[in-house]
Amino acid sequence: MKLLSSPASPFGRKVRALLAETGHADHVALQDVTAAAIGPVDDILIAANPAGKLPTLIRPDGPALYDSRVICRYLNDTFDLGMYPDHGKFEMLTLEATADAIMDAGIQMVYERRLRPDEIVFEEYLEGQWRKITRTLDALEARWMSNLSGPVDMSHIALGCALGYLDFRLDARNWREGRPALAAWAEAFLDRPAMVATAPEG
Ligand SMILES: N[C@@H](CCC(=O)N[C@@H](CS)C(=O)NCC(=O)O)C(=O)O
Numbered sequence: 001m002k003l004l005s006s007p008a009s010p011f012g013r014k015v016r017a018l019l020a021e022t023g024h025a026d027h028v029a030l031q032d033v034t035a036a037a038i039g040p041v042d043d044i045l046i047a048a049n050p051a052g053k054l055p056t057l058i059r060p061d062g063p064a065l066y067d068s069r070v071i072c073r074y075l076n077d078t079f080d081l082g083m084y085p086d087h088g089k090f091e092m093l094t095l096e097a098t099a100d101a102i103m104d105a106g107i108q109m110v111y112e113r114r115l116r117p118d119e120i121v122f123e124e125y126l127e128g129q130w131r132k133i134t135r136t137l138d139a140l141e142a143r144w145m146s147n148l149s150g151p152v153d154m155s156h157i158a159l160g161c162a163l164g165y166l167d168f169r170l171d172a173r174n175w176r177e178g179r180p181a182l183a184a185w186a187e188a189f190l191d192r193p194a195m196v197a198t199a200p201e202g
Contacts, residue, residue, distance in 0.1 A: 002029045002058040003071075004045050008202035009035075010103045010165035011068040012161055017157045018072050022081045022193035028057070028165040030123065038115050055192040068117045072154055084155040088147070095155035102136055102162035105129040110169050130173065131164070148185050152192075168200045 005012030013029035013192035019025045033042040033054065041052040049056040057065045057074070065071050076083050084092065108129045112121060140159070147154060163186045166175045189195060 001027070001060065001182075002031055004031050004033045004042075004048065004056040004058065005054050006032050006035065006201050006202065008168070010106070010161045010168075010200065011031070011053075011100070013161045013164070013200060014068045014154075014158050015055050015057070015071050015075070017161060017191070017194050018075060018081065018083060018154065020197050021031075021192070022079070022083065023110050024075070024079050024081065025197075027079060028075070037111055050115045067095060068158075069100070072157075076154065082155070084095045085151075085153055092153055092155045093148060095144060097160035098136055098140065098144070098157040099155065099162040102133050102159075103165055105132040105136075106165050107168055130170075133170075133175070137175055137179055137182060141182045145181045146186065150155060156189065160192075161197050164190055164200060166194065 003015055005016065008023060016030070019028055033045045033056045035041055035052055037044055046052050048058050049066045053066060055066065055068055055071055057071045059065065065074055073084065075081065109126050112126055166173070
């Protein structure tokens with residue numbers, strides 16, 4: 001199996017961190033590819049995923065899989081990783097979706113600045129995306145901390161990747177301010193070997 005990803009992708013990191021956390025990193029080959037909302041996209045990626053998005057998993061015995069939630073679920077079931085426990089499953093899946101929402105909004109902010117000419121950057125849109133993130137972070141701090149204790153599951157990995165992405169690309173926004181419980185959780189979680197090994201670059 002081959003995972004198409006990039007060292008900066010938070011969604012790709014979910015998959016890489018899942019494999020690292022469970023000691024399965026050597027079960028899937030990694031190929032760095034270029035994906036871009038504007039500009040050239042590697043042919044191998046387009047051939048496997050017509051939307052040209054990362055991560056995408058190429059399998060020897062079936063069609064390619066995407067997106068990160070599908071790939072993580074597939075690897076969990078294929079290698080029996082135990083990262084989707086039955087107890088509280090739907091809350092856990094919602095927490096994973098919550099983490100993905102932070103990444104989605106964060107990526108929109110990065111693309112808005114990177115892809116648009118400076119004179120037409122839409123500041124209101126940027127702030128609208130940031131409000132999505134701050135509302136989500138506030139909800140995590142207020143209501144979700146108990147879900148973040150206990151054994152590591154896929155939602156924890158996803159949230160670690162989302163908060164790591166904020167540190168990586170939007171550090172100046174200082175997401176930790178006013179959210180001591182979430183900040184303490186991130187401090188410990190991002191120190192795990194699987195998270196250190198998959199820290200974003202680029
Ligand atoms: N929902 C998708 C989101 C994937 C995504 O947005 N990936 C970004 C890289 S982190 C991408 O491929 N961007 C290129 C594009 O939007 O064309 C998932 O969970 O995999």
